[in-house]
Every structure is written in C-alpha cells, then in structure tokens.
Amino acid sequence: MADTHARPARHQDRAHRRVRRAGRRGGPGRPPGPAALPPRPAGGRPDRQARPAERRPPLRHRRGGPRRAPAQRLRAARLPPRRPGRGARGQRYRAPRRLRGRGARRPDGPGRDAPGRHVHGRAAPADGHLHRRDVPAGHLARRGLRRTHPLGVHRPHRARRGAVAARQAVRGRRDLRRRLADARRLAPPAARGAPAGRARGRAHGAACHLARVRAVVPRPGHPRPRGQPRHHDQRGQGLARHRRMVAHAVPRTVHRHPHPRHRRTRRRLAGTDQPPPPIGAGPVNDAPTAPGRRDGLREPGAGTRGQEPAEGPLLSVRELSVRFLMPGGRHVAAVNSVSFDLAAGECLALVGESGCGKSVLASALLGLLPGNARTRGSALLGPGDRVDLLGAGETVLARTVRGRRAGLIPQSPAAHLTPVRTVRAQLEETVRELRDVPRGGLRAAGEAAAARAAFPADHLDRYPHQLSGGLAQRAATALALVGGAPLLIADEPTTGLDRDLVDRTVDELRGHTDDGHGLLVITHDLAAAERMADRVAVMYAGRLVEVAEAPAFFGRPGPRHPYARGLLDALPERAFTPIPGLPPELDALPDGCAFAARCERATGVCRTLPALTGGVACHHAEEAVDA
Ligand SMILES: Nc1ncnc2c1ncn2[C@@H]1O[C@H](COP(=O)(O)OP(=O)(O)OP(=O)(O)O)[C@@H](O)[C@H]1O
Ligand code: NI
Incomplete structure (x- = not known):
C-alpha cells in the first residue's frame, strides 16, 4: 500500500471521479479496490494544503475586475439583457450557504440523470433560451464565476490545471485607506524588477488613484522560479550593462544607426559579450607604429586618422608587416614593410610567386589572421571616417568593416562557406544583413546576386560540399559582391575557373571597379591581371619590389x-x-x-x-x- 499512498493526489482524485461516474452510469466500471481506488485522505483535500509553497502552480493570468460582455455578443448568445440594478457595479454573486458546499444541489432541481438535463446541471427551458437564473448558483460559485456575468455559463467547464483560487479576483473592495496602504507597501514583483525613475512615479500615482479605478490592489506578478534568470525585460541594471558594453565597443556613428535591422544586428553582436582576447590569442597589433614613424612614410598631403582629406585614397597601407610566431622562438616574416595606396575606382593587381605573402597581406587587412600573427604599420580605409584596419578591434571589424566597407573573395572559398547551410540560405542571409531588402524580396535578391557571379540558379539549394571548386569560387564571389563594399579584396578569384568563366569573372570585377569600387586583386594569372588592373604591385619574399602602371608594366617599357x-x-x-x-x-x-x-x-x-x-x-x- 505504501506505493499507492505515494501516488500524486491528482491521480487519486481522478480515480475517485472515474469510479463515481461509472457507478452513476450503471456500467460495470472498475471495481473499487485498493489499487484502483486508494483511500482518500481525510480532511477534504489535504493534498493541496500539504503541497510545499514553492511547488504551488503560479497564479493564472486573469484580470481581477469583473468582465463586461459587449451588447453585440449578448445578442449573439440570445441572452436576456442584464437586469437593472443587479451586478451593474460588479457586485459578485455569493451563493446561499446551503448551496455552497461541494456537491450540494438544489433540492427541487432535476436529478443528475434527468432527460434533457443541461450540462450545467439544469434542464434547458422550453423556449430554448438559457437564462442566468437557470444556472445553479453553486455551480457558478464553485468556479469563481458570478451569476451576474452574462456569458459565465459559456466559460470553460473548469479551470485549467494548475490554477489556484483567484483570491484577488473574488475579493471585494476593502476600505480605501487600507487598500492604499497595501499598494504602497507591496514589493514590486520579482520578475519585473524595481520600477526606476519615472516608472516609480507612475506606480505611486496609480496607487493614489485607486479610488477612481476599478482595480482592487496591484496583483503580484509571477515570481521567477528559484535559481532561474530574471525575465528579459530588465529595466534596471540589465539595460545599463547593455549600454556600457556597446558604448565601449562601437563607434558612435554605429550606435546611433536609425534602422531597426541594424539595431537588431548590433544587439545580436553585442550579445557575444566576450572578454577581449589575451595577447597572442587573436590578431593583435602588438606594436603599433609610432606616429612619428608613420608620419615619415606618409605621402605629401596625406594626414593621420581623422585628419585625412575626404579626397584621399580609399586604402592607404603603410609599413605593414606581419610575423607569425612559431615554436622554438622562430618567426615567419610573411609581410615586410609593405606600403601602397589604392584609389576608389582603381584595380591594383598584387602578383608574385606562391608563398610570397599575398594572402597574408589580404588577411591582415581584414583582421582574419590566426592567433600567432603579429602585425605592424597601418592601413587606413576610407572613404569618409577612416578606420585603421590594423588597429581596430575585432568588434569594429565585424560590425562595420567586413562585408560593409571591405569585401573578400577568399582564396579557399569552400573553407569560407558555412558547410551546413545551402548557398541560397547564405546568400539570403548576407543580403538581409547588408542590404535594405524586405523579407519578401530576399529570394529574388539572392538569386540576382548569384546570377551576378555566374552561379547557376539550379545549384542554389546545394550545400558547399556538393559544389565543385569553380562553383564554390563563384558562390564566394557572389557573397562578396552582395554588400557593394567600397573596397573589394579578391584573392585569386579566377582560380579553378574555365576560360570563359575567367573572362566573365574578370568582366564582372572590372565592372565593379568602374562603378567606383576599389579592387585589390591577388592573382597568379597575369593575363587576367593585364585585363583587369590599373596598376600592378609585384611582391617577393614578403616585400613589394615594384609598383607600376599596368600598361607600362605589361607593355613598354x-x-x-x-x-x-x-x-x-x-x-x-x-x-x-x-x-x-x-x-x-x-x-x-x-x-x-x-x-x-x-x-x-x-x-x-x-x-x-x-x-x-x-x-x-x-x-x-x-x-x-x-x-
Ligand atoms: N598561420 C601561419 N603560420 C605560419 N606561417 C604561415 C601561416 N600562414 C601563412 N604562413 C606563411 O606565410 C607565407 C605566405 O603565405 P601566403 O598564404 O600569404 O602565400 P601566398 O603568396 O598567398 O601564396 P599562394 O599564391 O600560394 O596563395 C608562407 O610562407 C606561409 O608558409
Ligand atoms: Ni595566397
């Protein structure tokens, strides 16, 4: 028997009801026995009283005041109008004492098995109209309903599981002075947090006007479960923490961006509230170039950050060096004191043998170097508010530079595409983040971006591993072109493509520069460079050894x-x-x-x-x- 006693009391109730119903119907039912019908504990419903406070179900979300049904709904329900003077001011119905007990019925009412008995315990009147007065008062009272409620009989048969007696809902008004005192004394609900500033004033004001409003006392909200985080709506310390985090990391121009989508992006990025990487764990410019040294290399007329004339080069790289720290104290000098400028609408081709540092240079400009890399020098990116790509933190690069101000066609596109999402999904996501396209236009915009890079539309629903090298290259090109960034860095964009696709890609990139974008193209394909480039920069062992105009380089002299x-x-x-x-x-x-x-x-x-x-x-x- 110990195990049957241990069953939850709710089950015991159900078992009792089942057996009672079966008995009423006269059917065989389940024979009452120790297993089917455990003895009910004495004292009414001790199960609820005995339940510990913290295990009690939360209060229901229900309005405390009396409900009014619109006249239109009353007509639809074919109920007679409210009797004048009764319930008009929300007086609740209280059944006579003899009817209040559980199971009590009107002695003159029909039996439970009476034919035509209404589900609510009373036979429906002959005229087919259901009157409030026909509903047994005890029935309504047991469910916390009032007889004055015109549609009360059409409410759900019983309260939801987990509901408890709505104490505030049925309590009558008390003395005004006591109510005001209670309202002031009540602690704010834990889930809402303490009202701050003007909100606190409003709460006080509401309490002072209780005499004029119908509320009895402010209902307590749902306390949060023990040990769980607070509700999202933290209008106190939570917001302050959020602000502090964003303000530290983001330039003000971005912080003030008016578009909601950008605000959402900012919040999401700000959600990655991670501490700054320790020295050596990220692409850290460990030895920023001294201003004097940087100034010594500046072109005549060029200024430092913030003082650059608006007409300056789109990208101005000075003394850029990249070292990889290797085990045993060695280091790889992948890029050494590289300086060059790139104007808007210009294409600069960076050529050189394999392993001379071209891709490392591109990665340095976008802050994509691995953790063992150390950079020096500066790379100012315009137009307008110039940002030093080498000195900027990861947050700034991620929020304002990559994709928006500088795009990248990576050398290994298959490794840069997200492997678990289709090309279409990645294109649409990029369009959504970088451009102002409404949700309904995302699909068409994604397909247009794919077509621009000659990516076939019938391959859009494929995953990166289902693409050939050339298709992955075109997918990466499409992604890089979506944002229309002023600077595009293309690391071997024609590798793995057939001749006609090379031509098409070259034409597309050339058109991109003709539209006013700056293009730094890294390539081994000197024929493609000749067709695309305005200038050529030759790199050898991490250094620039020659920078020349393309016609002079490929032609004479x-x-x-x-x-x-x-x-x-x-x-x-x-x-x-x-x-x-x-x-x-x-x-x-x-x-x-x-x-x-x-x-x-x-x-x-x-x-x-x-x-x-x-x-x-x-x-x-x-x-x-x-x-
Ligand atoms: N994470 C790293 N750690 C150490 N050395 C690296 C790292 N990444 C690149 N290097 C070295 O930097 C040098 C330049 O590499 P990079 O990829 O820039 O060459 P590349 O000019 O782009 O060659 P390719 O034309 O073949 O792509 C190489 O010697 C390479 O070994
Ligand atoms: Ni490379």
Whole structure:
C-alpha cells in the first residue's frame, strides 16, 4: 500500500471521479479496490494544503475586475439583457450557504440523470433560451464565476490545471485607506524588477488613484522560479550593462544607426559579450607604429586618422608587416614593410610567386589572421571616417568593416562557406544583413546576386560540399559582391575557373571597379591581371619590389625589377623561361635584397636592402629597364 499512498493526489482524485461516474452510469466500471481506488485522505483535500509553497502552480493570468460582455455578443448568445440594478457595479454573486458546499444541489432541481438535463446541471427551458437564473448558483460559485456575468455559463467547464483560487479576483473592495496602504507597501514583483525613475512615479500615482479605478490592489506578478534568470525585460541594471558594453565597443556613428535591422544586428553582436582576447590569442597589433614613424612614410598631403582629406585614397597601407610566431622562438616574416595606396575606382593587381605573402597581406587587412600573427604599420580605409584596419578591434571589424566597407573573395572559398547551410540560405542571409531588402524580396535578391557571379540558379539549394571548386569560387564571389563594399579584396578569384568563366569573372570585377569600387586583386594569372588592373604591385619574399602602371608594366617599357621581368618572361606566350632557383624561406630572410641569390645582376651592393623608391626596389633597376 505504501506505493499507492505515494501516488500524486491528482491521480487519486481522478480515480475517485472515474469510479463515481461509472457507478452513476450503471456500467460495470472498475471495481473499487485498493489499487484502483486508494483511500482518500481525510480532511477534504489535504493534498493541496500539504503541497510545499514553492511547488504551488503560479497564479493564472486573469484580470481581477469583473468582465463586461459587449451588447453585440449578448445578442449573439440570445441572452436576456442584464437586469437593472443587479451586478451593474460588479457586485459578485455569493451563493446561499446551503448551496455552497461541494456537491450540494438544489433540492427541487432535476436529478443528475434527468432527460434533457443541461450540462450545467439544469434542464434547458422550453423556449430554448438559457437564462442566468437557470444556472445553479453553486455551480457558478464553485468556479469563481458570478451569476451576474452574462456569458459565465459559456466559460470553460473548469479551470485549467494548475490554477489556484483567484483570491484577488473574488475579493471585494476593502476600505480605501487600507487598500492604499497595501499598494504602497507591496514589493514590486520579482520578475519585473524595481520600477526606476519615472516608472516609480507612475506606480505611486496609480496607487493614489485607486479610488477612481476599478482595480482592487496591484496583483503580484509571477515570481521567477528559484535559481532561474530574471525575465528579459530588465529595466534596471540589465539595460545599463547593455549600454556600457556597446558604448565601449562601437563607434558612435554605429550606435546611433536609425534602422531597426541594424539595431537588431548590433544587439545580436553585442550579445557575444566576450572578454577581449589575451595577447597572442587573436590578431593583435602588438606594436603599433609610432606616429612619428608613420608620419615619415606618409605621402605629401596625406594626414593621420581623422585628419585625412575626404579626397584621399580609399586604402592607404603603410609599413605593414606581419610575423607569425612559431615554436622554438622562430618567426615567419610573411609581410615586410609593405606600403601602397589604392584609389576608389582603381584595380591594383598584387602578383608574385606562391608563398610570397599575398594572402597574408589580404588577411591582415581584414583582421582574419590566426592567433600567432603579429602585425605592424597601418592601413587606413576610407572613404569618409577612416578606420585603421590594423588597429581596430575585432568588434569594429565585424560590425562595420567586413562585408560593409571591405569585401573578400577568399582564396579557399569552400573553407569560407558555412558547410551546413545551402548557398541560397547564405546568400539570403548576407543580403538581409547588408542590404535594405524586405523579407519578401530576399529570394529574388539572392538569386540576382548569384546570377551576378555566374552561379547557376539550379545549384542554389546545394550545400558547399556538393559544389565543385569553380562553383564554390563563384558562390564566394557572389557573397562578396552582395554588400557593394567600397573596397573589394579578391584573392585569386579566377582560380579553378574555365576560360570563359575567367573572362566573365574578370568582366564582372572590372565592372565593379568602374562603378567606383576599389579592387585589390591577388592573382597568379597575369593575363587576367593585364585585363583587369590599373596598376600592378609585384611582391617577393614578403616585400613589394615594384609598383607600376599596368600598361607600362605589361607593355613598354615593361617591368623594371629583375624579378618582375622574370615573371613575365616565364609566361608561355612570352619567353617561357622560368626564374632560376627558389625563393628564400621567410623565417630566414637575408639582410639585403632577398632576390639577389637568383639575380644575374646581383653585386656587392645587393647585400644592403634596397628601398622602394620610384616604384621599384632594386639597386640595378635602371640597368633592368635598359636591358
Ligand atoms: N598561420 C601561419 N603560420 C605560419 N606561417 C604561415 C601561416 N600562414 C601563412 N604562413 C606563411 O606565410 C607565407 C605566405 O603565405 P601566403 O598564404 O600569404 O602565400 P601566398 O603568396 O598567398 O601564396 P599562394 O599564391 O600560394 O596563395 C608562407 O610562407 C606561409 O608558409
Ligand atoms: Ni595566397
């Protein structure tokens, strides 16, 4: 028997009811036995009283005051109008004492089995109209309903499970002075937090006007369960914390952005409330260039951050260096003192042998370097309010730069696409975040973005692993073009594409620059660079060795640096002569010219590092031009 006693009391009630019903129907039912009908504990319903306070179900969300039914609904229910003078002021009905007990019925009413008995315990009148007075008062009173409520009989048969007696709802008005005192004394509900500022004033005001409103006392809200976080609506300390976090991380222009979608994005990003990464755990500019040193490299007329003239270059890179810290104290000097400018509407092609640091340079500009990387120098990105891409924190880069001010076509698109989402989903998400397209237009905008990069529409619902290398490349290109960022960095955008797709991509990118966007394209494809680029920058062992106008570079007089000349001569359509030797290891660079070991013109002077002057970094540049 111990186990039957341990059953929840609710089950016991149900069992009692089931058996009583079966008995009424005269059916066999389940024979009452110890297992089917456990003895009811004495004393009415001790189960509820015995339940610990914290396990009690919460109060229901129900209005405390009396409800009025609109006249129109009354007519629809075919109920007679309210009797004048009765219940008009919300007086509640209280059944006579003899009818109040559980199970008490009117002695003159019909039996429970009477034919035509109404579900509410009274036979329906002959005229088919149901009158309030026909409903047994005890029935209504047991359910906390009032006889004055015209539609009370149509309410749910019984209260929802978990409801408790609505004490405030049925309590009559008390003395006004006591009510006011109670309202002032009542602690604010835990789930709502203490009202602050003007809200506190309003609460006080409401309490003072209790005499004029119908509320009895402010009903307590739902207390939060023990140990659980508070409700989202934290109008106190929560908001202050949010503000503090955002204000520290975001420039004011973004903070004030009026568009709701941007506000939502900002909140979501701000939700990643993570502490700043420790030194060495992120792309940290560990040794910011001293202002004096940076100034020494500035072009005439160029200023520092915030003082730049609006007409300056779109991207201004100065003395950019990237080191990778390696085990054993070694370091890889992937990028060394690179300086260049890129104007709006200009395409700069960055060319060089594999491993010379082109992709690392692009990653540095977008803050995508791994944790063991250290950067130096500056990279000011315009237009307008200039941001130093190397000095900006991850939050600024993520919120305001990547995708919005600088797009990237990555070298390995398959690795950059989200593997668990279709291309369509990623395109639509990017469109939604970066452009002002209404929800209904997302699909069409995503398809248009795909078409722009020659991505076939019937492949849009595929996942990245279902794409060929060329298709993944086009998907990445489509994603990069969505935001229409002023600067686009394309890291080998034509790799893996067929000739006609190369042509199409080149045309698309060229058109992108013609629209006024700046394009830094990293490529091995010198033929594509010739078609696309306005200027060419040649990189060797992490350094720029030549920067030239494209027509002069590819045409006459041709490259001035021996390495650049060797690159062109290696093309099949030219001399098809490879450059002898191999590039140096980036963790063991020589002090002087890195190309000297492979250069037929090298002399003793090449043991000193040549500076990039006049667009070329070579002690023998003039000789190269004459050759
Ligand atoms: N995370 C890293 N840790 C250490 N060294 C790295 C890291 N990433 C790149 N490097 C090194 O930096 C150098 C430049 O790499 P990068 O990817 O920029 O070459 P690349 O010029 O883009 O070559 P490719 O044309 O083949 O893409 C390489 O020597 C490479 O080994
Ligand atoms: Ni690369």
